Amino acid sequence: MTLRVTDLAVARGGVPVLDGVTFAVAPGTALILRGPNGAGKTTLLRCIAGLQPPLSGRIDGAEETIAYAGHADGLKAMLSVRENLEFWAQVFGQTDIAPALIAYDLEPLQNRLAGTLSAGQKRRLGLARLMVTGRPVWVLDEPTVSLDVAAVELFAAAVTAHLAGGGMALIATHINLGLDAQTFDITPFRAKLSQRSAASDEAFL
Template sequence: MSLLSVQGLCVARGGLRTVEGVSFTLDAGQALILRGPNGIGKTTLLRTVAGLQPPVAGRIKMDDDAVAYAAHADGLKGALSVAENLAFWAQVFGGGDVAGAMAAMGLASLSDRPAAALSAGQKRRLGLARLLVARRPLWVLDEPTVSLDAASVGRFADMVRGHLAQGGAALIATHIDLGLDARVLDLTPFRAKPSPDAQPAGFNEAFA
C-alpha cells in the first residue's frame, strides 16, 4: 500500500527554486534516505512533503493526517517533565504508549526530569520519542541523529525498524548510515536550473 506518492515535485526556498522534477513513492514498510550536498534543498523538500509550505509544482498524494514531522527543533515544553511532554503529545495526537516511547529511547530513568534540565542529546531523544506517541504512519525526518551518541543512534535506528515492521514508512534526510534496509535518493541530479527571474547574486533569503 502506497503511503506517499510524489510526482514532478519542485520546491523553493526564499523565492528561489532548489530542486525540481523529483518523483518517488513510499509504500508501507519502506524507508527512503535523502542525500545531497548542503543547501540543495533537502529540508525544503521535507517541509513541503510535511505540508509546512506549498510546492512550486508537482503533486504530493497521501492521506490526511498521515505525517509526523521531526526537524531541528525538538518541540518540547521546558517546564514539563519527560513523561509530561510525551503525555501532552500523546493527547494531541489521540493517544500513544508513553512508557513504551520512553523505553525505546532510553528515557525511563529521566521520566520526572524537566525538559529544560536535559542535555542536548537527551532533548533530541525526547523529541524523537514523540514520533512513537504520534501514531502517524509516515515519518518525515530532517537530520534526526543530530546531538545523538552512537548508542542513541542505534536506539533510533531500532525505533525506525519497528515502525517499518508495523507497516509505517519513513522519509529521512541524513548523512549517517543508520543500517536500515532503505532506498537512497540523491537530489543532486534534481538541482533546479537558474531561471530568468531568479534573484540577483547576493540576495538574502531572510528578507524574502
C-alpha cells in the same frame, strides 16, 4: 497508503531549489535522502510535511499521515519528559507513551524537566514524540544530530520497528543508520541556474 511525490518543485525564500522530484515510499519501507548541504533537503521535507506549499507537482498520501521531526526538538522546557510525551500523545489522540519511553531509554529521565536535559537527551525525547503520534509516515530531517553512538542505535531500532509494523520513513541524513532502505539523491533535481536567476530578478520587480 503509499506516500507519492510526483514532479515536485520547491523554493526557498522564493528561489526555486528543486524541480521534478519524483519518488514513492511504500508501507514497510524507508527512503534515505542524500545531497550536499544547501541542496534543498530541508525545504523538500518541509513541503512534504505540509509546512510550506510546493511551486508545482503533487504530494499524495500525506494528509493526516505524517509526523515530522525537524531541527527543533519541539519540547516544552517546563514540562517533564513524561508530561511532554503525554502532551503530544493527547494532541494526536493517543494515550500510551510507555513504548516511547522504553525505546529511547527515557524511563530513568521521565520526571526530569525537559529544560534540564542535555542536547542528546532532548533529541531523544524529540524523536520519541514520533512514536506517540500514531502516524504511519515519519519525515525526519537530520534526526541523529546531538546523538551519541548508543542513541543512534536506539533511533535505528525504533525506525526498524516502525517499518515492521507497516510504517514508512523518509529521512534526510548523511550517516549510515544501518537500515534496510533505498537511497534517493536529490542532486540531479536541483533547479537550473536560469530558474534561480529569474526568480531572484522577480523579487526586485
